[in-house]
Amino acid sequence: MTRYSLDLSFEDFKKSLSPDDLLTTVPGLYFSPRSGRVLIVEPESASWLVVPPKEFGYLVERGLLAPGSGARSSLRLADLEPGLDPDFKAELDRWLYRLFVGNMLAINGYAYHQPSRLWAVQKYPHYFNIHLTESCNLACRYCRVGDSPGRFALMPVETCKKVIRRVVEEIPGTKIIIGFHGGEPLLNPEAIVEGSKYAREVARSAGKEVTLSLQTNGVLLRKHSQLLKELNIEVGVSIDGPAAIHNRHRVFGSGRGSFDEVMDGIQAARQAGLNPGYLAVIHDPGDYLPVARFMVETLGATSFRLNFSCYEGRAKSKLDFDPTRAAAFARNWLQLLDFVLEHHRQTGVWLSIDDLNLFVAHLLTKDRPHMCYRSPCGAGNAILGFGADGKIYLCEELVGKDQFCLGDIETAPPLHRLLDESLVHARASESRRVENVAACAGCPWRRFHGAGCLNKSFEYFGDLEHRDPMCHFYRVVFEELMWKLADNPEIINLISYYKKYIRVQNEWPVGI
Amino acid sequence: MKIFARNQTLPLRPEPFVFRLEWKPGAEWAGSALEEIIAEAHFIQLEAVQPLDEEVVDLLRKLDDRPEKFSLRLLSRAEDFGAETIKKFIGPLSRLKKLDAVIFVISSRSDEPAQAEVSSLLSAAASAGLKPGILVELEPGASVSGLEQLIKNLRLSGAMEIALRPTSAANPHPNFGKNLANCLSHLKSEGIPVSLGECFPGLEPGLSALEPNCRRAFGSCYLDSQGLVRACRQSREILGDLSRQKLAEIWPGYLFAEDLCSRAALTVQSLKLEENEAVEANGMAEVENLSPTSLDSSLRPVPLFILKDKKWGAALIKGLDGLVLSPKGEKLARMIDGKNTLRSIRKKFGPRSAGLIYALFLRGLVRLEK
Numbered sequence: 001m002t003r004y005s006l007d008l009s010f011e012d013f014k015k016s017l018s019p020d021d022l023l024t025t026v027p028g029l030y031f032s033p034r035s036g037r038v039l040i041v042e043p044e045s046a047s048w049l050v051v052p053p054k055e056f057g058y059l060v061e062r063g064l065l066a067p068g069s070g071a072r073s074s075l076r077l078a079d080l081e082p083g084l085d086p087d088f089k090a091e092l093d094r095w096l097y098r099l100f101v102g103n104m105l106a107i108n109g110y111a112y113h114q115p116s117r118l119w120a121v122q123k124y125p126h127y128f129n130i131h132l133t134e135s136c137n138l139a140c141r142y143c144r145v146g147d148s149p150g151r152f153a154l155m156p157v158e159t160c161k162k163v164i165r166r167v168v169e170e171i172p173g174t175k176i177i178i179g180f181h182g183g184e185p186l187l188n189p190e191a192i193v194e195g196s197k198y199a200r201e202v203a204r205s206a207g208k209e210v211t212l213s214l215q216t217n218g219v220l221l222r223k224h225s226q227l228l229k230e231l232n233i234e235v236g237v238s239i240d241g242p243a244a245i246h247n248r249h250r251v252f253g254s255g256r257g258s259f260d261e262v263m264d265g266i267q268a269a270r271q272a273g274l275n276p277g278y279l280a281v282i283h284d285p286g287d288y289l290p291v292a293r294f295m296v297e298t299l300g301a302t303s304f305r306l307n308f309s310c311y312e313g314r315a316k317s318k319l320d321f322d323p324t325r326a327a328a329f330a331r332n333w334l335q336l337l338d339f340v341l342e343h344h345r346q347t348g349v350w351l352s353i354d355d356l357n358l359f360v361a362h363l364l365t366k367d368r369p370h371m372c373y374r375s376p377c378g379a380g381n382a383i384l385g386f387g388a389d390g391k392i393y394l395c396e397e398l399v400g401k402d403q404f405c406l407g408d409i410e411t412a413p414p415l416h417r418l419l420d421e422s423l424v425h426a427r428a429s430e431s432r433r434v435e436n437v438a439a440c441a442g443c444p445w446r447r448f449h450g451a452g453c454l455n456k457s458f459e460y461f462g463d464l465e466h467r468d469p470m471c472h473f474y475r476v477v478f479e480e481l482m483w484k485l486a487d488n489p490e491i492i493n494l495i496s497y498y499k500k501y502i503r504v505q506n507e508w509p510v511g512i
Numbered sequence: 513m514k515i516f517a518r519n520q521t522l523p524l525r526p527e528p529f530v531f532r533l534e535w536k537p538g539a540e541w542a543g544s545a546l547e548e549i550i551a552e553a554h555f556i557q558l559e560a561v562q563p564l565d566e567e568v569v570d571l572l573r574k575l576d577d578r579p580e581k582f583s584l585r586l587l588s589r590a591e592d593f594g595a596e597t598i599k600k601f602i603g604p605l606s607r608l609k610k611l612d613a614v615i616f617v618i619s620s621r622s623d624e625p626a627q628a629e630v631s632s633l634l635s636a637a638a639s640a641g642l643k644p645g646i647l648v649e650l651e652p653g654a655s656v657s658g659l660e661q662l663i664k665n666l667r668l669s670g671a672m673e674i675a676l677r678p679t680s681a682a683n684p685h686p687n688f689g690k691n692l693a694n695c696l697s698h699l700k701s702e703g704i705p706v707s708l709g710e711c712f713p714g715l716e717p718g719l720s721a722l723e724p725n726c727r728r729a730f731g732s733c734y735l736d737s738q739g740l741v742r743a744c745r746q747s748r749e750i751l752g753d754l755s756r757q758k759l760a761e762i763w764p765g766y767l768f769a770e771d772l773c774s775r776a777a778l779t780v781q782s783l784k785l786e787e788n789e790a791v792e793a794n795g796m797a798e799v800e801n802l803s804p805t806s807l808d809s810s811l812r813p814v815p816l817f818i819l820k821d822k823k824w825g826a827a828l829i830k831g832l833d834g835l836v837l838s839p840k841g842e843k844l845a846r847m848i849d850g851k852n853t854l855r856s857i858r859k860k861f862g863p864r865s866a867g868l869i870y871a872l873f874l875r876g877l878v879r880l881e882k
Contacts, residue, residue: 024873071876327638438583439609
């Protein structure tokens with residue numbers, strides 16, 4: 001057993017200590033005091049620790065922590081013990097261990113986690129999002145597609161099949177997800193039917209496992225639910241909560257709200273035996289709790305996603321975006337945690353709310369199982385987007401934006417080669433590394449959140465050099481989740497389905 | 513340990529890479545000198561001594577659009593200029609990609625309403641994605657306990673960095689140094705690090721452990737709005753006048769001068785690697801006391817610095833910190849790339865080069881990886 005093992009146990013660590021060991025402090029730690037306790041974050045390895053007041057005072061006094069210092073200080077282990085408070089002495093090895101596995105203390109120059117070996121991202125995408133049309137039967141006020149004078153074309157069936165064949169045959173990997181998106185994908189049912197059948201056929205020939213999904217506004221679900229069930233497609237429905245909230249922004253072209261039609265579609269989907277997932281877009285931060293309640297109490301959902309609205313497309317002209325709105329979003333979003341805990345107390349069921357579950361997972365592991373919230377983000381390495389015209393984009397959110405177009409499905413070289421050689425891909429990946437975004441490079445939360453969403457940054461600031469426009473939201477919620485997890489370890493249960501994708505680190509990161 | 517100045521091959525004071533600029537409309541340095549500043553700068557700190565207005569925001573936008581890599585910091589007085597005026601500019605400021613931090617200057621005598629205003633400013637700035645900080649100006653007669661509470665409140669309100677500076681160069685209280693040092697030490701032990709924005713003249717003994725952010729004129733200078741160049745804001749000695757001289761003409765005369773900063777005579781921060789003596793690390797006694805013999809030679813140093821080429825070698829810079837390197841030291845620094853091991857560096861530069869790497873490690877300028 002060496003100190004490099006990521007399974008280093010406390011007992012093995014203790015055995016490995018020698019009086020000659022050189023203990024060196026680590027600069028660049030973030031300290032946040034609260035009611036006497038101090039949260040310590042080591043940004044580069046995304047490690048954290050909550051330390052009680054007395055112990056924190058000892059660690060500073062004995063030179064094992066040096067708040068505010070940009071330099072390191074060293075001392076030998078043998079020099080640490082004389083004069084040590086007896087209470088603290090008994091716990092010294094445990095604290096050394098916690099600091100060491102949290103990369104907050106180096107021993108003989110070694111750090112436990114090697115930052116350059118952390119945060120590797122996959123090379124080729126596994127999720128392919130196909131926009132079957134940009135047309136829509138709704139005119140939601142925050143839609144990423146801007147107002148257009150005419151209708152958008154539907155993706156021809158042959159184009160859809162070509163996209164499917166090429167991603168299955170040309171992108172390395174054994175498990176793929178094909179998502180039908182838009183616009184409203186149910187406006188192009190022929191492509192869904194033919195594309196789905198073809199996807200299963202080519203995947204079988206290639207020896208790959210394919211999952212099909214579709215995201216709809218729900219208005220046409222009554223008409224197509226049976227078909228979707230027969231095609232074995234996972235269905236996600238966008239619904240923004242109770243009628244009063246949903247009808248504020250999810251409207252038809254006439255301005256009339258779509259709540260009744262969407263609920264009817266959901267009912268039809270259930271009758272057909274589908275088990276839809278739900279997604280709500282939150283524009284007013286005060287809506288988080290009522291929307292969550294609606295999802296659970298009215299729809300009976302135990303798993304759903306709440307996204308905040310973004311400054312893009314139609315939203316730019318239809319909605320207000322206060323530059324200081326992030327704090328209110330964070331404050332209200334955090335109430336979801338109490339809601340989930342209360343729900344568990346009453347029912348014994350843990351709700352899975354994205355991204356609450358993912359963010360808790362990020363506190364417990366160095367794995368980053370989702371394509372977003374990492375450095376660089378998943379654009380081009382976890383996801384590809386395809387426009388209705390067959391153009392290939394780095395991400396679904398970037399469909400239609402020429403700056404992020406990699407080519408055309410008709411003329412592109414083999415897709416793995418396209419990704420390997422594309423300058424658009426290389427530039428975007430490089431730009432969105434936390435070390436290359438000035439505001440992220442020194443941020444304590446950079447490895448929890450990554451450099452944010454490429455698309456949202458591009459839409460808000462007009463380039464790829466800026467941070468995520470809502471970065472304060474992430475700073476606040478990650479810190480608050482740390483404090484809450486320190487006080488209530490059962491929150492670990494929220495990681496839900498991410499559990500199978502991550503490896504929870506060996507030492508519970510809370511020092512109390 | 514040799515005193516580096518004897519050989520005179522490296523400057524004791526490198527050309528500035530941190531520029532502290534006093535801003536008011538029509539500032540002399542905002543003309544042709546600005547190009548020189550941009551070419552050399554790693555950090556440009558603008559201190560607005562008048563209320564924020566469109567003009568300063570425009571200047572920041574222009575600097576932000578420049579292709580050169582440097583960071584910006586903005587200092588603005590919260591109390592005198594009104595929080596509402598500043599709040600108006602938080603949106604535009606939050607769109608600047610080079611703006612590292614917005615620092616609100618506040619007096620240690622601030623009353624509760626003023627503190628509440630600053631708290632709301634900190635929250636608004638943070639919420640817009642800015643990194644807000646506080647610079648507390650210590651007034652004569654300020655109570656240490658009041659200061660401690662003020663700092664705690666401001667940290668809780670979201671100040672991501674907190675610094676202190678005196679209102680003037682005069683020593684406000686002979687015994688303040690020890691009390692202040694105790695106060696800062698106490699805050700540190702509660703997880704609230706406070707730095708010194710500038711020197712506290714006459715208070716050195718109690719605060720000697722804290723290196724002021726001014727870096728004692730090492731790679732740093734202060735330009736007032738009239739274009740007068742000083743080593744720091746407190747310095748009375750005028751090094752040059754930008755209305756009559758170029759910056760490039762002013763600094764060379766001071767490269768080897770010890771009197772740029774009277775309190776910095778022995779804080780030489782140069783690293784030199786020569787054929788025979790291998791390593792000299794002045795100001796880094798730790799290197800001799802703690803020989804890095806226990807370091808595994810397969811460790812790979814990873815740079816946390818940037819190198820700026822100079823005619824005498826290179827400046828090695830991280831944030832406000834910096835070191836001066838000889839041409840050979842520069843070659844060694846360039847081998848620090850996260851791929852070369854201590855073994856390969858030692859092979860090329862001799863056995864004592866590991867000592868230099870270790871000095872950089874202690875200085876927080878490299879990390880070591882397996």
